[in-house]
Amino acid sequence: MKLYDLELSGNCYKVRLFAALAGIPLEIVAVDFLGGEHKRAPLIELNPWGELPVLEDGGTVLRDSHAILVYLAAKYSGEAWLPRDAAGLAEVAQWLSTSANEVQNGPGAARLVDKFGYALDKATTLARAARILPLIDAHLARHRWLARERPTIADCAVFPYVALAPEGGVALQAYPHIRRWIGQIKELPGFVPMPGI
Amino acid sequence: MKLYDLELSGNCYKVRLFAALAGIPLEIVAVDFLGGEHKRAPLIELNPWGELPVLEDGGTVLRDSHAILVYLAAKYSGEAWLPRDAAGLAEVAQWLSTSANEVQNGPGAARLVDKFGYALDKATTLARAARILPLIDAHLARHRWLARERPTIADCAVFPYVALAPEGGVALQAYPHIRRWIGQIKELPGFVPMPGI
Numbered sequence: 001m002k003l004y005d006l007e008l009s010g011n012c013y014k015v016r017l018f019a020a021l022a023g024i025p026l027e028i029v030a031v032d033f034l035g036g037e038h039k040r041a042p043l044i045e046l047n048p049w050g051e052l053p054v055l056e057d058g059g060t061v062l063r064d065s066h067a068i069l070v071y072l073a074a075k076y077s078g079e080a081w082l083p084r085d086a087a088g089l090a091e092v093a094q095w096l097s098t099s100a101n102e103v104q105n106g107p108g109a110a111r112l113v114d115k116f117g118y119a120l121d122k123a124t125t126l127a128r129a130a131r132i133l134p135l136i137d138a139h140l141a142r143h144r145w146l147a148r149e150r151p152t153i154a155d156c157a158v159f160p161y162v163a164l165a166p167e168g169g170v171a172l173q174a175y176p177h178i179r180r181w182i183g184q185i186k187e188l189p190g191f192v193p194m195p196g197i
Numbered sequence: 198m199k200l201y202d203l204e205l206s207g208n209c210y211k212v213r214l215f216a217a218l219a220g221i222p223l224e225i226v227a228v229d230f231l232g233g234e235h236k237r238a239p240l241i242e243l244n245p246w247g248e249l250p251v252l253e254d255g256g257t258v259l260r261d262s263h264a265i266l267v268y269l270a271a272k273y274s275g276e277a278w279l280p281r282d283a284a285g286l287a288e289v290a291q292w293l294s295t296s297a298n299e300v301q302n303g304p305g306a307a308r309l310v311d312k313f314g315y316a317l318d319k320a321t322t323l324a325r326a327a328r329i330l331p332l333i334d335a336h337l338a339r340h341r342w343l344a345r346e347r348p349t350i351a352d353c354a355v356f357p358y359v360a361l362a363p364e365g366g367v368a369l370q371a372y373p374h375i376r377r378w379i380g381q382i383k384e385l386p387g388f389v390p391m392p393g394i
Contacts, residue, residue, distance in 0.1 A: 062291060067290040067294060070286055074287065084271075084281065
């Protein structure tokens, strides 16, 4: 099972982190991102979006970090990281949406500007971060983990770009519950870091 | 089962549409959005995000349109609209992410500017629409439906803000496969429209 990967991508790290925590072996294929390898054949045929990560498992090809988490959890980890009852599945799905939209376009995008020079409006990214981080912190004030009161792929999805927020000029000092939760994730058996975390 | 609803919201419409197609009865509770009812108690306690839709089913409360689709499909429609095998679940999840990020922040956000006067950068929303719509069109050139070659909640999620794109000044003439797919959805038994569709 191949993960087409970029070490500095938080989206790729979501997958590496979850695979490490769940003990799922992955063949990591480093992609020459600066050289545009993901925008050319053969990678662009696997993922027409021209983005990373991409997972290839036999005939199954997935292009989205959240979909890859769902796939790996459903196929290789039983119910441990992804509950399959309606309410549990939906509670996790809720955080995957938050990760794909508010976290990606808030702290995630702020980091793209500061660290990689992306031409995004920095003020908009900071405003989005300033809206979503207090909501996550308030949730974590009442819950130890994001969903189901235990570690799930919801935590793996939201963690990278929240923990990397300082690389986009977004401080986490004001969010004690987020900082506690970051600490909890770092203490999970099998945890692996990435540069900046 | 209550859906706290705004008729003109594409996110609320995703849920109304899917419930109609799958024959799931919902009690629709119209929320005074312009009056800010969703930002005050009791609604803000159900959904601290201060957004619509919100679903309440006994003790289960969900705040995100995609999570609500997952919940309703998993609880009330068997495997018909949401496959539960790893590859099928992930393929649908992939489109839920696309809906939450690229579609919401592309054609969805362009409509918010034009129709409701939201203070978003219109050029950015148009650029995002111009990136994602050709990718969806190319996918639909090779596939009749978004996932699994049959109607799923992936279609219900992506359909509203793509079909409403003209309300944000985004024409669909250049996307023949999207237009075919819109026609297919409108012909599904139980289909319900919303203003603008």
